[in-house]
Amino acid sequence: MTQHSPARSQAQWAPTSWKSKPDAQAIAYDARALDAACARLRELPPLVTSWEIERLKRQLAEAQQGKRFLVQGGDCAETLADCRSPVIANKLKILLQMSLVMIQEGKRPVVRVGRFAGQYAKPRSKPTELRDGVELPSYFGDLVNRPEFTESARRADPENLIVAYSHAAMTLNFIRSLSGGGFADVHHPEFWELSFFRGAGMSDALRAEYERTTTQLAAALKFMEALGENTLEELTRVEFFTSHEGLSLPYESAQTRQVPRRHGWYDLTTHFPWIGERTRALDGAHIEFFRGIENPVGVKLGPTVGADQVLRLIDALNPENEPGKLALVTRMGARKVSDVLPDLVEAVKKAGRLVLWVCDPMHGNTQAAPSGLKTRDFDHILREVELTFDVHEGCGTSLGGVHFEMTGEDVTECIGGAAGITVDDLDKNYASACDPRLNYRQALEVGFRIARRLGKHAIPSRT
Numbered sequence: 001m002t003q004h005s006p007a008r009s010q011a012q013w014a015p016t017s018w019k020s021k022p023d024a025q026a027i028a029y030d031a032r033a034l035d036a037a038c039a040r041l042r043e044l045p046p047l048v049t050s051w052e053i054e055r056l057k058r059q060l061a062e063a064q065q066g067k068r069f070l071v072q073g074g075d076c077a078e079t080l081a082d083c084r085s086p087v088i089a090n091k092l093k094i095l096l097q098m099s100l101v102m103i104q105e106g107k108r109p110v111v112r113v114g115r116f117a118g119q120y121a122k123p124r125s126k127p128t129e130l131r132d133g134v135e136l137p138s139y140f141g142d143l144v145n146r147p148e149f150t151e152s153a154r155r156a157d158p159e160n161l162i163v164a165y166s167h168a169a170m171t172l173n174f175i176r177s178l179s180g181g182g183f184a185d186v187h188h189p190e191f192w193e194l195s196f197f198r199g200a201g202m203s204d205a206l207r208a209e210y211e212r213t214t215t216q217l218a219a220a221l222k223f224m225e226a227l228g229e230n231t232l233e234e235l236t237r238v239e240f241f242t243s244h245e246g247l248s249l250p251y252e253s254a255q256t257r258q259v260p261r262r263h264g265w266y267d268l269t270t271h272f273p274w275i276g277e278r279t280r281a282l283d284g285a286h287i288e289f290f291r292g293i294e295n296p297v298g299v300k301l302g303p304t305v306g307a308d309q310v311l312r313l314i315d316a317l318n319p320e321n322e323p324g325k326l327a328l329v330t331r332m333g334a335r336k337v338s339d340v341l342p343d344l345v346e347a348v349k350k351a352g353r354l355v356l357w358v359c360d361p362m363h364g365n366t367q368a369a370p371s372g373l374k375t376r377d378f379d380h381i382l383r384e385v386e387l388t389f390d391v392h393e394g395c396g397t398s399l400g401g402v403h404f405e406m407t408g409e410d411v412t413e414c415i416g417g418a419a420g421i422t423v424d425d426l427d428k429n430y431a432s433a434c435d436p437r438l439n440y441r442q443a444l445e446v447g448f449r450i451a452r453r454l455g456k457h458a459i460p461s462r463t
């Protein structure tokens with residue numbers, strides 16, 4: 001059965017119709033070289049399938065109803081250099097561990113979505129960067145150029161689209177083999193440990209709590225299996241979906257296809273692309289592109305957005321009110337969320353529109369450390385999630401998921417948490433190619449705190 005939206009397939013839309021609209025983050029490419037790279041990308045096999053996309057959409061529809069919880073996370077900017085087995089395995093492990101905690105404490109199944117296998121393009125506030133009187137294009141992510149401050153590194157080379165596609169394919173290949181090969185078998189929680197899980201920096205309390213949770217989970221699984229509980233498979237299926245910001249429209253549109261026996265067009269670079277805060281203009285190229293595809297789509301909403309705009313975004317991106325189709329990812333900042341979010345939630349509720357409310361507590365809480373490094377405070381991150389739960393509970397709606405920038409590595413990018421990272425520690429291992437990420441311990445800690453809250457977050461009776 002295909003979820004078919006006539007509005008999407010009949011409106012004047014084509015995978016390239018975005019080209020007639022303004023792109024707020026357009027890249028100055030050599031047109032001939034770009035055409036050649038896109039022609040090649042159109043021929044290469046897709047990275048994901050329409051079956052997986054439709055399956056994810058069904059799971060997101062359940063999350064919309066409060067019956068499931070989305071756990072989405074990964075790097076701010078994935079890099080080609082980090083396409084290495086231990087780094088990828090650690091990303092999966094932290095996502096898996098966080099999600100298990102959510103199942104156990106939050107008492108509902110999860111849907112796991114990584115910011116990986118394609119999170120290579122970054123929006124920038126300025127198109128150029130000035131250093132010591134030299135002005136060069138900004139670094140727009142490995143999909144576009146390179147971070148070194150030289151003219152050749154910063155030149156936008158369309159060949160990078162193919163190189164990034166290949167690295168996304170290698171990443172996904174490894175993820176698929178790991179998750180299909182028992183790596184994530186929930187019956188063996190001892191496998192989920194990160195190599196430094198027993199390391200010195202891990203607080204005893206947090207480790208004990210995690211071990212208690214996983215032991216309980218394993219016991220509960222055995223019990224349910226013994227009972228022949230038929231929801232077991234559904235509860236424990238370890239699946240990872242992919243997501244990235246659909247910033248580069250040449251890249252996305254070259255992999256957007258029609259699929260046999262299905263209606264409409266699928267963006268096959270990823271299961272779940274999102275539109276960033278800087279590219280969600282209603283008359284812009286990104287809304288034009290994303291309104292035409294069948295994938296579930298996320299859209300980031302910062303504190304300046306109005307209820308009217310949100311309703312118009314919903315009209316554009318999900319005119320048919322299809323369940324599981326649209327996620328509104330709010331990233332207001334801990335200080336503003338209580339003021340700004342209730343009006344948006346009420347307006348969407350009043351209009352009877354189906355959306356998945358997701359909290360990104362990272363992008364509204366970025367601050368500069370005295371050294372100039374970008375950082376985020378663990379307490380602000382946690383507070384934004386908690387205040388977002390409060391808003392939804394006040395409105396009688398459901399917070400359906402969380403979206404984090406995090407890594408399975410022991411980096412020092414965000415301050416706070418039980419590990420007690422301070423601004424003086426930031427340069428010890430600051431490895432992000434863009435925004436500061438929660439490290440492994442901070443991610444697990446935030447996971448526990450949120451999961452406990454989720455356990456008390458009622459499933460609204462009205463869906």
Ligand code: PEP
Nearest residue numbers: 076276277278300331363
């Ligand atoms: C991001 O998710 O890395 C990002 C740039 O977010 P936003 O568009 O919300 O600023």
Ligand code: CO
Nearest residue numbers: 076405434435
């Ligand atoms: Co970011």
